[in-house]
Amino acid sequence: MEKISIEICTGTTCYVMGASDLLTLEEHLRPPLSSSVKISGSTCLGICRDKRFKPPFVRVAGKLIAQASVRKVLKAVEAEYSGGSYAYDE
Amino acid sequence: MNGFIEVDYAQNWKHSERIAGDVFLLSRDKTEGRIVCTLSDGLGSGVKANVLANLTATMGQKFTTSRMDIVDSARVIMKTLPTCRERKISYSTFTMVDINSSGVAKIVEYDNPPYMLIRNGKVLKIEKTVIPLENRFPGRTEQLYYSEVNLQNEDRLIFFSDGVSQSGMGTAKLPLGWRTPFIEEFVTAEINKDRNISARDLSRKITSRALLNDIQKAKDDITCAVVYPRKPRKLLLVSGPPIDPENDQHLLEKYEAFTGKKIICGGTTAGIIAEGLNTEIETDLRERTADIPPLSRMEGADLVTEGILTLSKTAEMLETKDSWVAMQTNAVRRLICMLMNTDEVHFLVGTKINEAHQDPSIPVELGLRRTIIHRIKTILESKYLKQTFLEYI
Ligand code: FES
Numbered sequence: 419m420e421k422i423s424i425e426i427c428t429g430t431t432c433y434v435m436g437a438s439d440l441l442t443l444e445e446h447l448r449p450p451l452s453s454s455v456k457i458s459g460s461t462c463l464g465i466c467r468d469k470r471f472k473p474p475f476v477r478v479a480g481k482l483i484a485q486a487s488v489r490k491v492l493k494a495v496e497a498e499y500s501g502g503s504y505a506y507d508e
Numbered sequence: 509m510n511g512f513i514e515v516d517y518a519q520n521w522k523h524s525e526r527i528a529g530d531v532f533l534l535s536r537d538k539t540e541g542r543i544v545c546t547l548s549d550g551l552g553s554g555v556k557a558n559v560l561a562n563l564t565a566t567m568g569q570k571f572t573t574s575r576m577d578i579v580d581s582a583r584v585i586m587k588t589l590p591t592c593r594e595r596k597i598s599y600s601t602f603t604m605v606d607i608n609s610s611g612v613a614k615i616v617e618y619d620n621p622p623y624m625l626i627r628n629g630k631v632l633k634i635e636k637t638v639i640p641l642e643n644r645f646p647g648r649t650e651q652l653y654y655s656e657v658n659l660q661n662e663d664r665l666i667f668f669s670d671g672v673s674q675s676g677m678g679t680a681k682l683p684l685g686w687r688t689p690f691i692e693e694f695v696t697a698e699i700n701k702d703r704n705i706s707a708r709d710l711s712r713k714i715t716s717r718a719l720l721n722d723i724q725k726a727k728d729d730i731t732c733a734v735v736y737p738r739k740p741r742k743l744l745l746v747s748g749p750p751i752d753p754e755n756d757q758h759l760l761e762k763y764e765a766f767t768g769k770k771i772i773c774g775g776t777t778a779g780i781i782a783e784g785l786n787t788e789i790e791t792d793l794r795e796r797t798a799d800i801p802p803l804s805r806m807e808g809a810d811l812v813t814e815g816i817l818t819l820s821k822t823a824e825m826l827e828t829k830d831s832w833v834a835m836q837t838n839a840v841r842r843l844i845c846m847l848m849n850t851d852e853v854h855f856l857v858g859t860k861i862n863e864a865h866q867d868p869s870i871p872v873e874l875g876l877r878r879t880i881i882h883r884i885k886t887i888l889e890s891k892y893l894k895q896t897f898l899e900y901i
Pocket of ligand 1: 429432433464465467
């Protein structure tokens with residue numbers, strides 16, 4: 419199975435709004451999820467300039483989570499893994 | 509010789525002291541391209557020694573930079589300095605170096621260990637003129653040594669206090685201290701190991717070895733200065749998107765045309781460059797701390813970091829000399845190390861303001877790029893004597 423991509427924005431705005439905590443995500447992942455994801459960082463995604471969304475931003479399988487938290491990202495990853503649904507921001 | 513002259517020094521205080529009894533002063537006359545530096549060692553250690561050494565070094569600097577002949581300056585200092593009648597010695601010793609823009613160095617030494625000149629990995633023997641001094645102490649002749657050398661690129665001129673040459677004295681390994689032949693051997697080996705070793709690193713290697721000779725408890729103040737003429741090492745630091753996107757191309761051209769190390773601070777800026785060069789940016793999550801975002805990699809760039817947070821922290825760390833040495837490896841530390849190993853820093857700064865940073869809901873105050881860069885530039889010039897250039901775009 420292809421791994422689920424988790425892209426965490428580490429740009430300035432996202433970082434001060436909590437991305438540094440999001441980078442601990444890996445520690446919160448349990449099997450089988452831990453081996454089914456690929457976590458990567460990213461420079462400013464450019465979304466922080468969009469007034470509709472609030473930072474920090476994470477993309478799970480390419481889809482946007484605004485005001486991301488470890489809990490939200492875990493939920494989304496679980497949904498992706500089990501074929502369920504998650505209410506993404508975009 | 510043409511190019512840049514790096515001058516730096518390293519110092520360890522005598523282990524029981526809270527202040528150095530050795531003083532090193534440096535001034536650079538930018539318009540004339542002249543460099544004057546003085547290393548003075550005050551008798552004893554602690555505050556009194558520091559005052560004496562400071563007095564000596566300050567006089568040396570003042571006289572010499574005010575165009576007084578360096579030997580005359582030395583004479584005046586000798587006349588002015590207090591002496592210890594009982595022990596028939598001066599209260600301070602010194603080495604003064606005056607280098608003009610074509611690399612001619614005039615050196616006056618009084619009672620400090622002799623300086624060393626290393627060229628092509630070997631010690632160069634130097635003719636010195638002995639200048640006897642008026643009898644200050646009956647029955648004891650004092651002398652100054654004067655010499656002139658034509659510095660060439662890649663030379664290293666090294667001078668130090670006796671805390672270096674007497675380090676290890678009395679130990680089984682170095683019963684008579686770290687004497688000249690041993691130091692020469694050590695220094696040439698270090699230079700031959702790393703032909704480009706900076707004045708900063710070499711002076712630190714020498715003082716750390718001296719400290720090791722003293723079994724990590726300096727028996728005296730240990731100070732070493734190194735003068736290193738070379739072709740200037742250049743670095744370009746690009747940060748911030750241009751205010752007008754039409755200038756993106758201009759930024760790209762400048763970036764591509766630059767020869768030297770290249771640093772990009774800021775994701776958006778890195779994005780503009782990556783797009784223009786048709787390459788990818790990859791963020792490396794390994795080195796990061798709670799307040800400093802991780803760095804990224806991009807082909808052709810020597811370092812890619814986040815912008816404002818990294819730059820603010822860099823400015824803060826640069827304020828205190830060597831404060832970053834103990835820092836764990838992260839973007840800031842990498843950036844500072846690169847800046848330290850450079851002679852010329854070229855800043856290319858985009859002035860577009862990131863509105864997201866002005867959002868009142870942001871928990872920390874994010875400074876303006878212009879202000880932070882300006883601060884870094886000023887510190888690099890005043891504290892680290894780097895040459896800097898700044899262009900807004
Ligand atoms: S900093 Fe994350 S989108 Fe700009």
